[in-house]
Amino acid sequence: MSSLTSSLADAPVQDTTRVRTRSYSNRHWGNALFVLPFVCVYIALLVIPVADGFWMSLHDLDVLSGDSTWVGLQNFVRLWHDGIFRGAVWNTFVFVLMTTPAFVALGLALALALNRQDRTGTALRTIFFGSSVLSVTIVTLVWRLVFMTDIGLLANVMHFFGLSAINPLTSSALALPAIALVTVWWIIGLPMMLFLAALQQIPEEIYEAAAMDNASRWRTFWAITLPSIRRTVALVATIEVILQFQLFGQAQLMTNGGPNNASRPIVQFIYEAGFQQWALGYSAAAAQVLFGLMLIGVSIQMWLSRRHDAQ
């Protein structure tokens, strides 16, 4: 009797469990539908092109004839021995090292100076951010006029001070720093805005406590402000490392990589190899190197930032 009661009582429980399991499973897969559109786009526009690019880098690909020959790592070996590519890698590194610290330091300095709630502050913030909305063609056109030999603004200023005029875009030593200057002028607005947002998150009371604690302005900056916005510093540095490794438009339009390849960045090398010499496999290999360099750069940056957080 008791076993009968027990088996009767168990039956619906087993059913319910089965139904619940099925229901949970359905719900689980149903949830996946919400991310499906993103996953599809991500795979189609990122994963497949990246994988395809890597596959292409292992081939000698002639776009005009449509021939494709498996060459393994030969494209990478060629790159290693290509002086122009090594120069482009060097130029890109130097450019990133020139611009990223400038974006962090200058962006923060501007944010500190303009972190005020008055009309002047608002107007200056708008002006500094305004250049970010200009296209690269406009920016480079303006600066080419500034740098123009003998009649540009820079030449006029140098004449005014009795100095001999120089066009930095025609100098091997100055071309890359000039592009770096233009780049910083162009998009300093974004780091400034990110730093402004971070500064405005610091409660005023903390600064008042520091004032009560006899902290000088300099001490307050180092001991209070900078540690409070270190995540934003890391963010700006990461964004800028990724962006500046991809330097192309400014160099293409201002110096065309010259003089004597002194300002040719990796992306321009990739563009020229792929779309002027139609060596897509070689170009894809250069793109893989750039991807690897960016990955290493960002990883080091993230590792440093995490190590600092842990401390």
Next chain:
Amino acid sequence: MAGIQLAHIQKRYGTTEVIPDFSLDIEPGEFLVFLGPSGCGKSTLLRMIAGLEPVSDGEIRIADQPVTHLPPGARNLAMVFQHYALYPHMTVRENMAFGLKNIGLAEAEIERRITEAARMLELDKLLARKPIQLSGGQRQRVAIGRAVVKEPGAFLFDEPLSNLDAALRNRTRVELARLHQRLKTTMVFVTHDQVEAMTLATRIVVMNQGRIEQVGSPIEIYRRPATKFVAGFIGSPAMNFIDAAPIASDNRHLTVRLPDGTELETAINADQLGNGPLVAGVRAESLQIDESSPIRGRADVIERLGERTLAYVTLRDGAVVVAEAHRESPIASGDHVGLRFDTRNIHIFDQAGRAWHGN
């Protein structure tokens, strides 16, 4: 410990006058509480003493030295903020040491002060933690510790208990009272909570619209409020105010008639007041439920607080007063009850809001 003198302090924001003319002497070693409603200027005043807010006019002296235009760090003061204002990226120890390092104190002395304050405030085991790893009460203790290690001439507290829950607020209040007894340093405390003011203060300054309404000991303020504003602001439940008309009497004490016709003879000298309309003020404990009294009303709401019972009674003319009944009184909502005024403790307010009390 340092005394603080405020002489004709004024504060204006543009054309808006926040503090018109404020003068006060804070005695060395006293626990002075600025009490008032939101927007009365008490926090602004504290911030001006601290140097965090510039003074529009007037002079501030601390320990007899003029400090009106000195920066906050040069005033030998320590402040405990409403939201603690701990440095979030520093440990408790670093928070406490920060101000001491800034003045170049020797490491050994910094360590001694931190150890002593940590022991006093039971922070010993928290010294290596960061503020985010602490509870609200612990953070407040750290904020107090950060002030204590500076060994200042005076402590300033800007509503430091308002972010704590009721139980913790009570406990921290007692700790603050102990701290004052132990350090005997001047403390200036800003609050809108009358219980904090009454329990902590040596003297209370009741403020309203940037002006002093009354300065006095907690008992003076409670028993003999200077104005109708003070009488209404201090005490829970608030004092009952009933319109009152003076009537002629042979007695030298003032007799007034309430709107329901009740006549009350107060303990106040009748000669002091004219014939204009008055307001009678009586606290709940001086207005007892008494069935034998001819003054009648209907009890609408009964609040049983344990140690006493409060009844919200509607009088015949519609006015509502709060009266007190014995804690075990069987009174129920809807009952018709009698009310007995303790006429010795009736306060009278004239048309200017000035208070008159019996001797």
